[in-house]
Amino acid sequence: MIDGLNPALILIGGSLLALLAPQGRARNLFMLALPVLGALQLWGLPYGEYARIELFDLTLTTLRLDGLSFAFALVFHIAALLAIIYAWRLDDPVQQVAGLLYPGAAVGAVLAGDLVTLFICWELAAVSSVFLIWARRTQRAYHAGMRYLLAQIGSGVLLLAGVIVHLRATGSITFEHLGLDSPGGWLIFIAFGIKAAFPLLHNWLQDAYPEATVTGTVLLSAFTTKMAIYALARGFAGTESLITIGTLMAMFPIFYAVIENDLRRVLAYSMNNQLGFMVVGVGIGTPLGLDGAVAHAFADILFKALLFMSMGAVLLRAGTVNGSELGGLYKSMPLTAGLCMVGAASISAFPLFSAFVTKSLILEAAAREGHWVSFLFLLFASAGVFHHAGIKIPFFAFFAHDSGIRCEEAPRNMLVAMGLAAALCVGIGVFPEALYAILPYPIAFDPYTTTHVVTQLQLLAWSALAFSVLVRTGIYPPELRSVNLDFDWGYRKLMPVVATGVWGAVSRGWEAFNTAVEHLVKRLIAGLARHHGQYGVLATTWPTGSMVLWAVVLLGACLIFYYL
């Protein structure tokens, strides 16, 4: 451990050095060492504030370690490690560098003690992550990446604006509780909201994540949104409206997830749903609620990575992740199928799996504060998430009717990465105390009570029954090759149409303006030339002549202005 060294710098610095290492095993080992070293560094640092930098007349606290930032920084290192193992065979410097830079930026963001450092990491994360989408090198991915980048940069600009307002009003840039009534609070709130994929601001996520590379989606799923959850927990804990927002977030994506065909997009929707739970936890704002949000973010990174990794393996081997084209893959990829089901069980909150011990913190917190409407909706969302992520994903990919696709099992490195993630999911589910110990607030909570286990099993089993009945009766909507309109329709379809119209009007207006100005200048010169009558010669504006004319006109204007 080096005193006061920011773990983020290990990843960020290492990302550039990685290019110097020869391709292949040497580079892979080097990259593998980085998150391990980072995690050790993180572990060794006592809580406190380090690495103050003077920038202009501001003091930046680039490293602040406390309970909240520690949990996020730790799980980010684990996610980076898993992704590196998962991408072991990858031979693409772009993805390798981005795959270190992006986690580094995310770690930097959660460790940032002030808003300016946060903003810098915020933007670095945005810019580095887009390369994971572009690295797919298709036109479609390029456009999706562009839309993604616009949303992310937009969030950054709002954040910067909010920070400036905040600084002007308070003279402080320390990143602590802000709340909506603080100056600039709303701007910062919306900036965080974009990255946390609040309803109506969520579409970049479903739009872009499924278009990224096999590795890219795994990485993307881990950092950006959780960074935002961290930021909300730090700046807006206990903000009432977050409970409503979070409940909505948990609810509406499940409808889309049911009818979505691209299984990675289904996961993207379920991600939105899981984020909703965390946002509710932050909104409740009690120690239990915040702990729940942190714990659920921790668990979510792991099981969502596991699910995305398994779908990535399917994409790699079968060439598609469309539900309509898959089925029966369990014969070819039994291990992947098994690991995917561990992930499915985890996200569905089966007892002994991770979400069971983390989601229940949030539900318990909601119950204790008497938010019974949110409680019911979250229960609905829990049933729904089991339905689409727990059953639909494994069912359509690995079981259902046999699609006839026969392929190899996933490569060994991918299986290792998935296995590690699965082990962590089960580990958290079986030994929740270990996770509870690193949460920001000390809690005494036992998820394994008879009531909790039985009611959860009832909920899940009867949801499964509903699924089976619907499939058997043929009511269940079939997987179709299609896209579903979401709010991105607004900017992908409506805006281009409007923009074309507006542009036409603007260019016509500009032409008219130009004509008018030209006319004016002609009149002016005609006036000058009245005595000579050489209208034809003078009416044409010579480039040099018109420049000089401008200068003289301005001189005259200035003289008049100054004399007045």
Add this chain to the structure above:
Amino acid sequence: MDQFFYGLVGICIVLLLGDLLYHKHATFSFESWFGFFAWYGFICCVALVLLAKQMRKVVKRDEDYYGD
């Protein structure tokens, strides 16, 4: 597949009856209703699928709708 389905039905009934065997710790009164979590889960899922099916009529478009 059939055995699988009937097995599931069996498990569901056993779990439902399980509610009779212990004292439920409930925060809200509705939690303590008999088999609340079971039928709530079932109804929710059916409602979810039926609503989503209706939604498809509105939002479904051809795969290359956006043209890229």
Add this chain to the structure above:
Amino acid sequence: MQILGLYNYWIFIVLMMCGFYVVISRGNLVKKLVGLNIFQTSVFILYISMGKIAGGTAPILTGMATIYSNPVPHVLILTAIVVGIATTALGLALVVRIHEAYGTIEEDEIHAQSEDEAL
């Protein structure tokens, strides 16, 4: 009366405007330079005339006069005249090169050729 008393400034203004007019209205690059020269010359006259003090003589210490014209503006404008000559020379040299490159020194024709090039 005061307006007439400032006749040297009126000459300056009229000359300056003439120069401008030529630069603005003529498309011939050489004529533009001529206009520029007239404009600069007007400034020379401004400087020279403002050094003159009514009743003053040339600033040579002979002991016969008590009022002298101010020599500083004259010295200054010598520098400006040199600059003007250099500008004119350079401008004419450029016009020669433009004529070699475009075969014309009419600005509209050059403009048209440049437009073609841009297409």
Add this chain to the structure above:
Amino acid sequence: MTEHLPVLQVVVPLIAAPLCALLRPGRAVWLLAMVTCALCLLIAALLLDRVLAQGVISYAMGGWPAPWGIEYRVDAANAYMLLIVAAIGAVVMAFARTVVEQRIRLPASKQPWFYATYLLCLTGLLGMIVTGDAFNVFVFLEISSLSSYVLISIGRDRRALTAAYQYLIMGTIGATFILIGIGFLYVMTGTLNMADLAARLPAVADTRTVRAAFAFLTIGISLKLALFPLHLWLPNAYAYAPSAVTAFLAATATKVAIYVLLRFFFTIFGAQFSFGTMRLDAILLPLALAGIFSASVVAIFQTNVKRMLAYSSVAQIGYMILGISLVSVTGLTAAISHLFNHALMKGTLFMALGCVSFRIGAVSLDRMAGVGRIMPWTMGAFVIGGLSLIGVPMTAGFVSKWYLILGALERGWWPVALLVLFTSLLAVVYIWRVVETAYFQPAPEGRATTGEAPLALLVPTWTLALANLYFGLDTSLNAGVARRAAEALLGVGP
């Protein structure tokens, strides 16, 4: 020796220039010019060091004390400017050798003249900064202008000739306006020494002559610094000049004009008169905003990247003028630090473009497709320069944008701050167009697949690119000294 530093700053390049012209073509000429530039940089650095340590340095030319003789007067503001100009002069000179030897259509026998002219231009720019005499400013202005017309006219494209001609007309009118303004001031005060002028002007400030002088100086200086809408000469001049010349002029010439603006309106007239009585900010602010906006939009539609960057320069000048028209320490700090930062970013960008045109012979967007893959280092530098231009944090460009927005908010001008942010997005668009073409599009058919630019070009380019990053983090020079200069100009500092 050290007490003669102010005059050496000008005399060294002035003497070296004819020497260059006398030498035979070859390595020796460049070496002489390079050593001269390096010496200038050293002198500038020493001067800044001394000024920061001891305060204002006054040097009486030829032993004639001010206000009768010509005084060279160095304070924080112009020591800082000297450093910018000398540094860019040296870096671009290192860059210029390869360009001059291989890319400029200049017979080998004429090459020494290039260096001579370049040094004369440098002399003029340094002289304008260092002098404390108003008329001397005009003389040095003409020295730098005349030599820059020559430098522009040697571009490969024949349109360089017409661009130089137009610049000559406009530049001469601008300089002559300045001359008229100085003349009027002399009429009213009988002195040309800046400090003396500042002392005597208040007594006669409320006269038509002084107001006329003010108007002529406003327009004359605005022409030289290419304030919108007097910028029309600039795009062609920058687009068709040789790349080394563009890099040098874009990074220095307009900046020095802005310095002259500061000198005249803050030191001579005084901020109270210029902005309080004459409401200069009422003219500058709308023009600056219009310039920022319109030039940024125009830049987006350009296909010639050099022209695009030239329009972006007009927009950037707008930012500086905007900072000045805020008339506050923060606003002026933004403007002055942007002088420095813009020199760094535009120097980097134009030199990177120079590398591109050195290899593929063109800088139009369609010809630059896919160039990022064959010239990774060059385009890497371009991207850094571009990020700095946009104002991304941790680059030099961020520093000035930050102060600019703070300054606007201090005055409570929300829309202005928003416009600055919005036009930064426009900069994203036009820089992005280049990046997208260079990295994401396939190379056009029939373009020779050449490799990376030679080291002799890359090293100076990367020197400036890294400076963009360095000064984004260590802001003691570009923001710290700028603040001192701003305080000195406003007369509020220690």
